[in-house]
Amino acid sequence: MVKALPYYAPASLSAAFYDRVTAADSRLAGDEALYAGLAPPGGSILELGAGTGRLTAALAARGHEVTGVDISPAMLQQGQARLAGLAPDAGRRARLVRGDMTALDLKRTFDLVICPYFTLAHVPGGAAWRNTFATAARHLAPGGRAAFHLPSLEIMRRPGPADPTKPVLDLPLDDGGRLRLFIQERRFREGINRLDQVVEYVVLDAAGRILRRSPERLTYYWTAPQPIAEAVGLALDGAPVDLGGVGEVWVFRRAMPATPAAP
Ligand SMILES: C[S@@+](CC[C@H](N)C(=O)[O-])C[C@H]1O[C@@H](n2cnc3c(N)ncnc32)[C@H](O)[C@@H]1O
Numbered sequence: 001m002v003k004a005l006p007y008y009a010p011a012s013l014s015a016a017f018y019d020r021v022t023a024a025d026s027r028l029a030g031d032e033a034l035y036a037g038l039a040p041p042g043g044s045i046l047e048l049g050a051g052t053g054r055l056t057a058a059l060a061a062r063g064h065e066v067t068g069v070d071i072s073p074a075m076l077q078q079g080q081a082r083l084a085g086l087a088p089d090a091g092r093r094a095r096l097v098r099g100d101m102t103a104l105d106l107k108r109t110f111d112l113v114i115c116p117y118f119t120l121a122h123v124p125g126g127a128a129w130r131n132t133f134a135t136a137a138r139h140l141a142p143g144g145r146a147a148f149h150l151p152s153l154e155i156m157r158r159p160g161p162a163d164p165t166k167p168v169l170d171l172p173l174d175d176g177g178r179l180r181l182f183i184q185e186r187r188f189r190e191g192i193n194r195l196d197q198v199v200e201y202v203v204l205d206a207a208g209r210i211l212r213r214s215p216e217r218l219t220y221y222w223t224a225p226q227p228i229a230e231a232v233g234l235a236l237d238g239a240p241v242d243l244g245g246v247g248e249v250w251v252f253r254r255a256m257p258a259t260p261a262a263p
Contacts, residue, residue, distance in 0.1 A: 194222075
């Protein structure tokens with residue numbers, strides 16, 4: 001077994017190259033428009049696991065007031081730089097804060113809570129999932145929605161590449177070098193629905209020499225979300241929406257308070 005860093009750790013290549021790798025992932029096309037369509041025009045949005053601010057910035061630029069929360073300083077640092085590059089009016093509508101989505105209380109509510117791009121799958125499928133749904137419910141205005149993008153269980157079960165020496169991603173870098181990603185280990189555990197992967201990031205210079213390499217451990221968990229959501233007062237709001245064929249966005253709604261019957 002290789003000694004691996006946790007994903008998005010300080011000095012990790014997964015954090016440093018997050019935007020480059022994500023920009024190359026066509027399976028995310030459409031997530032921004034999907035989330036924007038779940039909030040009222042100009043409505044407020046809380047993003048759980050905001051990372052480098054990809055969606056926090058984009059949704060603020062669309063006119064929403066967005067708070068993004070993330071646990072990783074390495075990701076937030078890049079996110080703050082992205083927000084600083086927004087047009088002034090959008091910049092005023094966006095903020096990023098450090099926090100743990102499993103134990104967050106901002107003492108306010110939002111029209112929409114989003115937990116995009118498999119972020120919920122990064123935390124263990126028991127109490128951490130329940131606490132994240134409780135966070136979503138606590139921060140939702142009555143009638144507001146919460147959207148969770150979860151990986152497909154069927155794809156989590158797939159074995160790793162037959163040849164681990166062949167990159168699963170090979171991207172050109174601006175300096176003429178390349179970034180290559182290799183899956184070194186991949187194991188899915190049935191019953192607990194847990195996928196463990198070691199992804200190695202390798203940076204090469206223009207001559208093909210290795211400049212840096214960083215093996216990183218990524219674990220994904222999956223649990224049926226609907227019972228957990230219902231336990232905190234969130235009802236499923238339509239069928240889960242397929243995103244890029246690798247996962248689904250599950251949308252829930254917090255009930256409006258009952259209107260008292262007319263006398
Ligand atoms: C796949 S990235 C998604 C980033 C961003 N939402 C996007 O769509 O580009 C997952 C993010 O979740 C964050 N994360 C993982 N566990 C977290 C937790 N318990 N609380 C807050 N953020 C967390 C990671 O630091 C990482 O930035």
